[in-house]
Structures are given as C-alpha cells and as structure tokens.
Amino acid sequence: MIDPRTSIIDERLRNIKRTIAVTSGKGGVGKSLLASTLALILTEKGYRVGLFDLDFTSPSTHMILGIKEVQPKEEKGIVPPVIDGMEYMSIVYYTREHAAPLRGADVSNALIELLSVTRWGELDFLVLDMPPGIGDATLDLIRLVKRIEFLVVTTPSRLAFETVRKLVRLLKDLQLPVIGVAENMKTKEADTIQREVNNLEVPFLNIIPFDRNIESALGHKDRLLRSAFAESVRGLVSNIGS
C-alpha cells in the first residue's frame, strides 16, 4: 500500500534547494554537533537554512543550540519556529509526548508524519541530523526524501570507520550522492582515515581536531560559533559547494 503522505512530502520539500543529510556509521562521533554548527555557519553566511533533527535515537540539537521550550506553530500543517535565524524542527517535539519508547513501526510513522506535516519556507539548505547507522529510519529517509546529499562523519577510531565504510558502500550501491567524509575528534597525526576514504572513492572533506573545550560551548550559540570546532567547520563549508 502506498502511503498518501509520501507524495505530500515531495510537495513539502519543493522549495528547498539542497538537502544535506549529516550522518554517521555509529553514534558518538559528533554528528549532531556538526549538523548544528553547519546550520549556524550557513546561516551566518547569509543563506536561508533549516535544521531538522531526525535522530530519534538521541535527539540533541536542541541541547547543543540551547533551544528551550519553543513549540512549532500549527497552521495547515506545522510551521517550524525561526530560532537563531534558521527554521528549526526536531523529532523531540513529537517523541516528548510519548512516555514509552517508540517501537520500529512507530518510529517510521513518526518520521513520515513529521516530514509530511512540516511546512518549510524557501530554503537554500535543509540540514538533516540523521539517526546513526543504517537502520530502518535511514532507509525510510532515503526512500522518502528526494535529492538528498550525504555528509558522513567519522572519528579517527577504526571502530567508527568500519561502520562508515559499510554506510558509504550502501549509499554508493544505491547511487546516492555523497558530499564526502569529515574526520572529527582528531588527536594524533595520521592519514589512515584519509587514505581509507580515498579508497572508497568519495571525497575526504577535512579534519576537525578534537576540541576539549567544546563541552562548555554546548547550549550557547555564540560560544559555539567562536569555538575551534566551528572554525574547522567553516573550512568544511567551503568544500561542500556553498
């Protein structure tokens, strides 16, 4: 059975020039921090930006950006609130109402529902903070969101990279565009990851050194934008063709 909401999703995303899905093979590599900072920096550069937190496993962009109790407005669907100059929407608005954890089909349903009710404005960039790995939600998003480009985050750890390798191979098998792989939390000199990424035949975007002061910037947009982490992300932005 074809869900009638899937054609509505196309319509909802019609006025968005580029959709960048920030994704990772496993959690804890800084994916949400990168997605949030990327959205802030694109906004800073004058683009019209939306940030959509779809990481139902641990939605955290609202904590990273210090967003408190802003509820989206209902008006023939849901209009995302404008926060820090960008349109912002999170699955946390939806899951918060559920005391019990969502099971697979409900997660799928929540994602489709959110995509089909959210009324984004005209945007240059919609940044998606994706669930980590290749689970149901990732597969649903690939199926539902057209013209999606993937920005993959890894760390120098082999454990993280092995999961990225699988993810990149899947994306390539599905002939989806991969903007490239960024290496986050770098502490030592080594070009292992860069060489591995080259072997996968996708662009190596850049290195983001481990920023031990980033924790104290969480929840504060201005401190985030002044952090060493953000400075590295500015370098990355020039590599994604913005």
Add this chain to the structure above:
Amino acid sequence: MIDPRTSIIDERLRNIKRTIAVTSGKGGVGKSLLASTLALILTEKGYRVGLFDLDFTSPSTHMILGIKEVQPKEEKGIVPPVIDGMEYMSIVYYTREHAAPLRGADVSNALIELLSVTRWGELDFLVLDMPPGIGDATLDLIRLVKRIEFLVVTTPSRLAFETVRKLVRLLKDLQLPVIGVAENMKTKEADTIQREVNNLEVPFLNIIPFDRNIESALGHKDRLLRSAFAESVRGLVSNIGS
C-alpha cells in the same frame, strides 16, 4: 502469538549465574570496549565467562578483541567458540550473511534466533554488549532474557548523560536491576555526572579516565589488558560484586 523460541531461550540461559548487560544511552561512549574488557578481566580472575555481542547497530567486539574468522560450531544449536578463554558469540556471524541492512522485524528475529540457538556452557558471567539506547532490540532483550542486570556507560558529556538519564528511568520503571553507571572518557575534574547519577538513585560505579593510547591496543588482547583503560575496569569489577 507466542513465539515458541522464547521458552527455549530460558532453557538456553539456565546454566548462567549472572547476565550483565553493558548498555548506554547513545553510541560512541565506549560501551563495546568496556564489555570486551570486562569479559577479559573476569576471565583473568578465573571466572567462566561468555561474551555475547548483540549490538547489531555496530558490532565491534570482534575488532576490539582481534577475533578473525572463527565460526561457531553447529551441534544441536550453535556452540560458541572459546576465544581467549571465554565463550564468544556475536550477531556479526549472523548479519554478515545479509548484504542488505536488516529492517526492524528482521533484527528482532535475528536476536531471538541467536538467543534460542546458542548453547552456552556453565558460566559465572554472561556479558552482553547491547545495542545503544532504548530501541526495539533493547526492549526485546529485556522481555526475552530473564534475570538481566544492567551496567550503564556514559561519558562526561551532557549529550551522552541526557540519554542515560532516560535509559535509567526506563529500567527503574520496569523494575530491572541496575548495577550502576560508569563514567568513561573523563578528561577534566568535575563531579557533575556523579551527582546526577546519585539523583537517579542508582550506584555510581567509577570513573574511567580518557586513555589516548587505547586505539593502538584495539585488536590485541594483551595490550588491552595492560592498558590504563583496563586498570580502571579492574577497579569497576570489584564494584559489581564479583
């Protein structure tokens, strides 16, 4: 419909004294490394130990322990190979056969299948490396494995701890035993997490300082056991009543 395999699971786990599920709110906090090292150290202390990698989102204990191509033996079910003195089983043996990623129901099915076919010996401890967070798989495991005790891993990051808070609350709501919370990758002095854990009314187990040399120990059991990380885990072992 009741799956007939669920009563077989009870039977399969009958000869196991304690089942410790190492879990986390989000990925990337060192859960698999802690589960692997915990199993090694319990073995080193003379206990009969099994390690069961159920983290289908990114199975990695085989990489951490340097386990290459050991296939479990089929004999009225599956007999886990004995590796480094412990019985070892991983969902990777199962998922490797699947080119495509498993969808929700298949994951559930794979877990039930694995639990019902694996023939553990008499064990003092079965250590489970759980999927991160509160997804379907975690809920299934809670339902299927009786007398399970939870050891929760966090990092000092608020982003990690907020997900741990939800997980611990759920475990307490379900009246499941929580051994305690360990704080991994500590880089700065601060008792924030310890105080938060105390507020949740579960034991704070110990602090594991960030070990920047751990990456080079991955895949080498002996180096792992000599690492600063392992030394911290030895301290933790005395807190779990072994």
